[in-house]
Amino acid sequence: MKKGNIYEGKVSSLAFPNKGIVYVEGEKVIVKNALPGQTVSFILSKNKTGSKEGRLLEVLVRSPLETCGRACTVFGKCGGCLYQTFPYTEELVVKEGQIRTLFENFLKSESGYAGVSADDFLEEIRSSPLSSGYRNKMEYSFGDEVKGGEMTLGMHVSGHFNDIVNTDGCNISDPDFEIIRKASLEFWKGTGLPFYHKNTGEGFLRHLLLRKGSATGEILVCIVTTSASGPVDIMRDYRDMILFLELSGNITGVVHIINDSPADAVKADETVLLYGREWFFDEVCGLRFRITPFSFFQTNTKGAGVLYSTVSGYVKEALSGSGSAGTVFDLYCGTGTITQIVSGVAEKAVGVEIVEEAVAAARQNALDNGIGNAEFIAGDVLKVLEEFDEKPDLIIMDPPREGATPKALAKILSYGVENIIYVSCKPTSLMRDLALFTEAGYRIKKAVPVDMFPGTGNVETVVLLSQQKPDDHIEIEINLDEIDATGAETKATYKKIQNWVQEKYGFHVTNLNIAQVKQKHGIIERENYNKPKSENSRQPGCPEEKVKAIEEALRHFQMI
Numbered sequence: 001m002k003k004g005n006i007y008e009g010k011v012s013s014l015a016f017p018n019k020g021i022v023y024v025e026g027e028k029v030i031v032k033n034a035l036p037g038q039t040v041s042f043i044l045s046k047n048k049t050g051s052k053e054g055r056l057l058e059v060l061v062r063s064p065l066e067t068c069g070r071a072c073t074v075f076g077k078c079g080g081c082l083y084q085t086f087p088y089t090e091e092l093v094v095k096e097g098q099i100r101t102l103f104e105n106f107l108k109s110e111s112g113y114a115g116v117s118a119d120d121f122l123e124e125i126r127s128s129p130l131s132s133g134y135r136n137k138m139e140y141s142f143g144d145e146v147k148g149g150e151m152t153l154g155m156h157v158s159g160h161f162n163d164i165v166n167t168d169g170c171n172i173s174d175p176d177f178e179i180i181r182k183a184s185l186e187f188w189k190g191t192g193l194p195f196y197h198k199n200t201g202e203g204f205l206r207h208l209l210l211r212k213g214s215a216t217g218e219i220l221v222c223i224v225t226t227s228a229s230g231p232v233d234i235m236r237d238y239r240d241m242i243l244f245l246e247l248s249g250n251i252t253g254v255v256h257i258i259n260d261s262p263a264d265a266v267k268a269d270e271t272v273l274l275y276g277r278e279w280f281f282d283e284v285c286g287l288r289f290r291i292t293p294f295s296f297f298q299t300n301t302k303g304a305g306v307l308y309s310t311v312s313g314y315v316k317e318a319l320s321g322s323g324s325a326g327t328v329f330d331l332y333c334g335t336g337t338i339t340q341i342v343s344g345v346a347e348k349a350v351g352v353e354i355v356e357e358a359v360a361a362a363r364q365n366a367l368d369n370g371i372g373n374a375e376f377i378a379g380d381v382l383k384v385l386e387e388f389d390e391k392p393d394l395i396i397m398d399p400p401r402e403g404a405t406p407k408a409l410a411k412i413l414s415y416g417v418e419n420i421i422y423v424s425c426k427p428t429s430l431m432r433d434l435a436l437f438t439e440a441g442y443r444i445k446k447a448v449p450v451d452m453f454p455g456t457g458n459v460e461t462v463v464l465l466s467q468q469k470p471d472d473h474i475e476i477e478i479n480l481d482e483i484d485a486t487g488a489e490t491k492a493t494y495k496k497i498q499n500w501v502q503e504k505y506g507f508h509v510t511n512l513n514i515a516q517v518k519q520k521h522g523i524i525e526r527e528n529y530n531k532p533k534s535e536n537s538r539q540p541g542c543p544e545e546k547v548k549a550i551e552e553a554l555r556h557f558q559m560i
Contacts, residue, residue, distance in 0.1 A: 001027055003047040008060060010039045016098040016427055017457035018082055022054070029054045033082065033158075036094065037063030065090045072169040079158025081455040084171060088131040088454060095459045096125040099427055099449040106431045111507050112438050112543045123448035126310060128303040131454040135173045136212050136282070137299045139266055140181055142188070142195035142205040151195055153185040153208060161264075162198065172455050176219060176247045177210045184208050184223070187241050193230055198264055204228045206259060207266050209293060213282035214301035217249035220280045222293050224257040224266055239274040253277045255293060268294070279361070284308065285341055289365050295358045296334030303452040307460060308341050310450055311396065311421060314464040315342055317446065318394055318419035326393030331381050331404075331412070336362030336374065338396055338423075343374045350392070351376045352384045382408040396421045403429035406436075413440040420465045425452075427461050434463070441468050441543075468543065492557035500553045501546075509550055513542040517550040521560045 001007065001024065009022035011034045020034030022042070031054040034040045039061035042054030066085040075084050083091040103118040128134060140153050143164030157163040166185070170178055188205055196203035209222035221242055223235070239254045253276035257268045271278065271293075279292045284304050291297045298304035319325055325346045330339040333351030335358050343349040343366075351374065353359050359378040366374045377384050382405065395417050397404065403426070404412065412420070413436065420442065424430035427449075434444070442465040450460045492500075494511050501509050542550075554560045 001025060001029075001044055001047060001052065003044050006041055006043050006057065007054065008039065008041045010061075011036050011063070014094055014098065016102060016459075020056075027052055031056050033076075033079075034059075035063050035066070035082070035086070037065050072167070072171045074154075074165050074167060074169075077157055078155040078165050078167060080155055080170075081172060082457040084455050088127070091454065092125050092127055092451060095451060096449055099125070099459065099461060102427050102431055103444075103447065106434060110435065110438050111545055112443065114545055121444050121446050123446065125449040125451060125459075126306050128300055128306065128451050128454050130300070130302050132171045133173070133175055134214075134300045134303065134454065135177075136214050136301050137297075138173050138177050138181075138210050140167070140208040140210070141264070142207065144195070151185070151189050151205075153181055153188075174210075174212050174214070174249075176212060176249050179245055179247060180210055180219075180221060180242065181208065183241065183245055184238075187238060191231065191234060193234075196226055198262070201262060204230060209257070209266050211280060211291065211293070212249055213280050213291070215283035216281050218252040218280035218282070219247065219249045220253045220255065220278075220291075220293065221251060222255045222257050222266075224259055227258050227260050227269070235272070235274055243275065251276065252280050257293065266294075284337065285312075287337070287340055287365075287369050289335055289337065290361050290368065291335060292357055292361050294355065295361045296353075296355065297337070298452065300452045303450070304337070307423070307450045307452060307462070308338060310448060310462050311338055311423060312341060314421050314446060314462060315345060315394070315396075317464055318421065318466075319345065327390055328394045328396060329392040331395065331397040332399045333362065333376070334358050334398070336365055336376055338398065339374050339376070340366055340369060340371050342396065343371050346394075347373065348390075349374045350388075350390070352381050353378060354380050380408075382411055385411045391415060392417055394419055394421075396423070398423035398425075399429075401426040401429060403433045409433060409436055413437070413442075416467065418467050419445075422463045422465060424461045424463070425458065427459065430461055430463065434465075437465055442466065443468055492553070492559060496557070497550065497553045500556060501549045504552070505545075505549045507546070507549075509542075509546050513546050514550055516542045517547055517554070518559075520547075521551075521554065523554075523559065 007024050009024045011020040011022055013021045014036050018032050020031045022029045022031050029052045031040060031042045034056050038059050040059055041057045043057060045055045046053035068085050068087050071084040100118050100122060103122060107113040107116055141164050142153050145152050145163050145165050152164045152166045154165050154167040157165050193205060194203045195205040204225050207224035211220045235256050242254055243251055254274040255278055256272040256274055258270040259267050260269055261267050279290050282289050282291060282301055284301055285308050328342050328346040328349045330351045333339050333353045336351045339349045339351035351362055356378045359376045362376045392415055444463055445466045446464040448462055450462060452460045494514055497514050498509055
């Protein structure tokens with residue numbers, strides 16, 4: 001195969017999130033956005049040994065699974081969706097298969113899971129109650145689809161950062177959003193005001209942010225511009241136009257957000273309330289939430305109900321009949337949804353979130369819901385935990401797409417809690433973090449994919465991790481006349497044992513691992529290795545394969 005040449009092939013499978021696998025001339029090639037069963041043409045863009053990639057040119061033959069006619073007018077162009085031509089049931093099959101494959105590959109790479117398969121803990125994927133029209137938040141950009149063309153308002157064209165396509169007939173956004181988007185585009189085109197050009201930093205119109213309470217029907221409209229002055233009363237005219245639209249929901253707020261940042265993101269240097277209030281309400285799991293323009297709240301409200309019910313079920317699994325979870329840390333908590341949900345089974349629930357606006361909303365939400373045992377702290381997770389004196393009994397974490405930072409994860413693991421529930425919106429980041437959990441003595445007890453994003457390549461995964469604890473007490477009868485324990489202790493250093501195990505078995509064992517195995521065989525151990533740091537702390541157990549390796553080393557050095 002040669003880079004730059006065009007090839008054809010049939011897609012055999014799809015790796016997360018959108019990597020179609022095509023075999024050509026016996027070589028594996030990854031072609032993004034090609035679906036299982038399709039025959040495609042592609043240009044070879046990367047040609048390295050063991051790593052070949054192609055850019056999709058055309059679908060020559062549709063997949064037998066493409067039996068659904070729900071694709072919108074810009075499917076494949078805006079890049080937001082992947083599975084619109086698949087029936088939802090088939091989409092779920094593909095996504096569950098992707099997660100299963102990721103777990104199986106992870107298990108093969110970890111010696112601590114010898115003999116374990118994904119079937120031992122992975123549950124069937126949980127679907128979204130709605131597979132279309134479910135998005136309660138959309139961020140549209142002003143721009144043009146072709147340079148110098150007429151103004152558009154929609155999403156970025158896939159692979160083209162500067163091009164914006166009108167999202168006519170979008171299938172995943174709330175239907176009211178499309179009405180507001182079209183009306184907004186026509187209004188602003190009529191004013192003749194220019195959109196913001198990222199390359200020059202000039203222009204006026206930047207974004208249209210729409211949010212809606214799926215349970216309440218309340219809609220928040222936020223028009224984002226630069227501080228450049230427009231015609232007098234133009235924002236009043238825009239507000240009046242919005243308020244006269246015929247919608248299924250009701251407008252509860254219109255906000256003008258001023259943003260002069262060069263970054264292509266919705267940020268606020270200043271906000272001006274044009275109508276109503278700067279927040280709306282939504283409801284999930286029997287609780288009511290006040291949501292502001294920049295508050296994190298799951299984009300699929302009904303799907304969030306499934307996700308949070310799953311987390312609640314895993315909390316009950318972690319408690320195993322103990323009744324109360326003591327102190328629960330909900331890290332990366334957003335507007336505190338999970339914090340409040342688990343507060344009913346906790347003595348105290350502590351939510352940590354870096355976005356101050358979201359924390360303010362979380363505190364108000366807890367007050368509105370009559371929850372008195374929830375505390376919310378604004379700040380970076382690592383910095384907050386380093387300064388916070390309380391210790392958790394259970395940790396729930398829902399980090400951003402790239403997962404937790406290594407330092408934050410190390411701090412989380414240092415608590416040594418018995419159970420951790422990890423909510424992940426990017427399974428590949430989850431797999432990376434799971435390796436560190438495994439090293440710290442945690443094992444996967446249960447896991448389940450939850451589809452929060454029908455039609456797209458994304459999926460959430462919830463994992464219950466449990467600490468593998470050594471026996472609380474080891475009773476051994478030792479005859480010191482027969483066993484020279486002190487002599488055994490001096491026959492090989494910890495370093496020698498570690499080097500022997502590394503050379504023979506290819507993995508590392510810690511001083512604590514060795515101390516636990518020596519204790520098991522009645523070898524008198526120095527107190528500092530076996531004694532916990534505090535009376536109530538728990539030490540990680542030694543995996544069985546490491547126990548056997550250490551025992552073999554002790555026999556080699558004639559210590560047992």
